[in-house]
Amino acid sequence: MTTAPATARPILEAGDIVKDYPSVKVLKQVNLSVMEGDTLAVIGPNGAGKTTLFKVLSGEVFAGSGAVIYNGRDITRMPAWRRVRMGFGRSFQVASVFLDLTAAENVLVAVEAYLAQKPAGSGPGFRCRPAADVRDLVEEILVEVDLAGKGSHEARFLSHGDKKRLELAMSLALRPRILLLDEPTAGMAPADRQASIELIAAVKQRHGMTVVLTEHDMDVVFGLASRVVVLHHGELIAAGTPDEVRENPMVREVYLGAETHYA
Numbered sequence: 001m002t003t004a005p006a007t008a009r010p011i012l013e014a015g016d017i018v019k020d021y022p023s024v025k026v027l028k029q030v031n032l033s034v035m036e037g038d039t040l041a042v043i044g045p046n047g048a049g050k051t052t053l054f055k056v057l058s059g060e061v062f063a064g065s066g067a068v069i070y071n072g073r074d075i076t077r078m079p080a081w082r083r084v085r086m087g088f089g090r091s092f093q094v095a096s097v098f099l100d101l102t103a104a105e106n107v108l109v110a111v112e113a114y115l116a117q118k119p120a121g122s123g124p125g126f127r128c129r130p131a132a133d134v135r136d137l138v139e140e141i142l143v144e145v146d147l148a149g150k151g152s153h154e155a156r157f158l159s160h161g162d163k164k165r166l167e168l169a170m171s172l173a174l175r176p177r178i179l180l181l182d183e184p185t186a187g188m189a190p191a192d193r194q195a196s197i198e199l200i201a202a203v204k205q206r207h208g209m210t211v212v213l214t215e216h217d218m219d220v221v222f223g224l225a226s227r228v229v230v231l232h233h234g235e236l237i238a239a240g241t242p243d244e245v246r247e248n249p250m251v252r253e254v255y256l257g258a259e260t261h262y263a
Ligand SMILES: Nc1ncnc2c1ncn2[C@@H]1O[C@H](COP(=O)(O)OP(=O)(O)OP(=O)(O)O)[C@@H](O)[C@H]1O
Pocket: 021, 022, 024, 026, 044, 045, 046, 047, 048, 049, 050, 051, 052, 053
């Protein structure tokens, strides 16, 4: 687990976020601050509003009221695609990849999207590279997410875990400053989960990113997160270090279960 340095500042803030759907009040005045370099886990029972909060943060839906501030800039009404250009990466509960393309072609799409938006020689991450080198870059990214040798596999034939790795690869190709991962280990076998935790921790460390994730698996949460916030019925009921949240009586009562024990 890596913690934000003492000098860190908030990279992403949500202030008094309210989001209603016609029949349900999903988020009720949620306040959140993500420090640069942190790994923040958003946890809570099914239907607590975690995915909706993610959508508000990433710009897939807009809050009814409240503000989203990224790097000091108000992005509350900024669409998702512009947030991606500003440094947001996103993965979904169900891996979002192009099933008819190979793994390498999927990453290539993301690399080309990244290169297309950068003026020559500018921006963090990749330096401007000749087109011939793009293929090497795609391979580098596939190796980074443990998909070496699977570049020619059509995405539809990849295992669930490999599809999630591919989705992560596509996010990494966009060189995000902040990565939003919605249940990154959902549906994975235990061994795959552990590998996934290690992979996320490694890429975060290598690229110095900030990570925000939702997760039901507490081993993943406590293995990765430096900070945890707890949503319950759309309200933020606790925030702190994993240890603080683990010991919080209200959290134990309403979410983790009073009888829950952790190693
Ligand atoms: N597009 C929508 N239209 C109407 N209601 C919605 C919509 N999206 C989510 N909801 C409702 O909002 C509430 C919160 O859903 P959300 O998916 O954000 O919760 P969650 O904490 O991510 O749940 P889970 O852990 O099961 O993924 C639920 O009652 C859900 O049915």
